[in-house]
Amino acid sequence: MTDSTNLIRLIQEVQPDEIYNLAAQSHVHVSFETPEYTANADALGPLRILEALRILGLVGKTRFYQASTSELYGAVRETPQTENTPFYPRSPYAVAKLYGYWITVNYREAYGIYACNGILFNHESPLRGETFVTRKITRAVAAIQNGVQDRLFLGNLDAKRDWGHARDYVEGMWLMMQQDKAQDYVLATGETRSVRNFVECAFAEVGRTIVWEGHGQEERGIDKASGKVLVMVDPRYFRPTEVELLLGDATKARREMGWAPKTTFDELVREMVAHDLATFEADRVPASRL
Numbered sequence: 001m002t003d004s005t006n007l008i009r010l011i012q013e014v015q016p017d018e019i020y021n022l023a024a025q026s027h028v029h030v031s032f033e034t035p036e037y038t039a040n041a042d043a044l045g046p047l048r049i050l051e052a053l054r055i056l057g058l059v060g061k062t063r064f065y066q067a068s069t070s071e072l073y074g075a076v077r078e079t080p081q082t083e084n085t086p087f088y089p090r091s092p093y094a095v096a097k098l099y100g101y102w103i104t105v106n107y108r109e110a111y112g113i114y115a116c117n118g119i120l121f122n123h124e125s126p127l128r129g130e131t132f133v134t135r136k137i138t139r140a141v142a143a144i145q146n147g148v149q150d151r152l153f154l155g156n157l158d159a160k161r162d163w164g165h166a167r168d169y170v171e172g173m174w175l176m177m178q179q180d181k182a183q184d185y186v187l188a189t190g191e192t193r194s195v196r197n198f199v200e201c202a203f204a205e206v207g208r209t210i211v212w213e214g215h216g217q218e219e220r221g222i223d224k225a226s227g228k229v230l231v232m233v234d235p236r237y238f239r240p241t242e243v244e245l246l247l248g249d250a251t252k253a254r255r256e257m258g259w260a261p262k263t264t265f266d267e268l269v270r271e272m273v274a275h276d277l278a279t280f281e282a283d284r285v286p287a288s289r290l
């Protein structure tokens with residue numbers, strides 16, 4: 001995404017009908033440490049693809065999808081968030097994505113290219129990177145259950161997200177690219193949960209009840225049955241500016257494309273925990289081979 005000549009060469013060779021730009025430095029916390037690279041990949045990246053389409057004369061042939069994000073809403077101006085909610089980005093990642101959003105709109109309006117933004121709320125699966133909060137939690141549950149980790153350290157337990165399953169969202173992305181006219185759409189479940197609640201649901205999958213004690217940085221998540229501290233707060237995971245609450249309204253996607261999420265929150269958590277448990281169990285060396 002940071003190399004125009006290779007992007008042009010690749011697009012010329014492939015002559016694609018559709019390009020889904022999911023490439024990015026996509027970790028919000030990391031973007032505070034690497035803001036310049038994040039801007040290069042996440043803001044100028046989509047511009048480079050759009051320019052490649054213009055240079056190669058593919059504006060009438062190739063459709064373009066830009067992975068926009070609910071992070072654009074940041075310090076939210078209204079709840080729930082729709083396609084018409086004003087943006088207020090709260091991280092170098094979100095500011096870079098703001099450019100990506102508007103350059104996509106601009107190339108659609110200026111050159112008539114079929115270019116659309118999917119404003120996707122958090123979408124998760126067992127394929128999620130291990131440093132994003134959902135997967136970090138489900139892996140820790142599996143590791144603790146297998147006796148290879150004592151506890152889980154997290155940042156802001158109060159943050160609320162609208163978490164859906166990536167499988168459903170990919171279908172929505174594809175639908176956006178099959179319409180008569182390119183437009184921007186929110187994809188979301190319409191439910192919001194705190195990080196704390198995700199922790200409770202993930203541990204419940206292995207039969208553990210988490211009881212919370214203390215406040216702020218002193219808060220602890222304790223296993224009700226054993227009394228062991230399983231969750232602690234580590235301020236290293238706090239962000240300089242946080243997005244406290246995201247809750248999306250996908251009415252437009254439902255009305256115009258017939259899109260609706262199929263996987264419930266509980267099913268998502270169950271699938272992620274089951275996958276991580278299976279991975280840890282498969283990695284365990286049987287006692288007979290020790």
Ligand SMILES: Nc1nc2c(ncn2[C@@H]2O[C@H](COP(=O)(O)OP(=O)(O)O[C@H]3O[C@H](CO)[C@@H](O)[C@H](O)[C@@H]3O)[C@@H](O)[C@H]2O)c(=O)[nH]1
Pocket residue numbers: 026027028029068069070071120121122123131132133134136153154155156157159160161195237238239242243
């Ligand atoms: N990563 C992480 N997040 C934590 C932790 N503890 C608490 N959190 C909180 O959990 C929330 C979710 O964090 P992430 O899972 O890292 O995702 P995100 O910041 O919401 O961003 C993801 O979703 C966006 C869509 O809204 C995407 O645009 C972005 O690329 C990424 O996939 C944030 O409020 C974060 O502060 C922790 O230990 N690690």
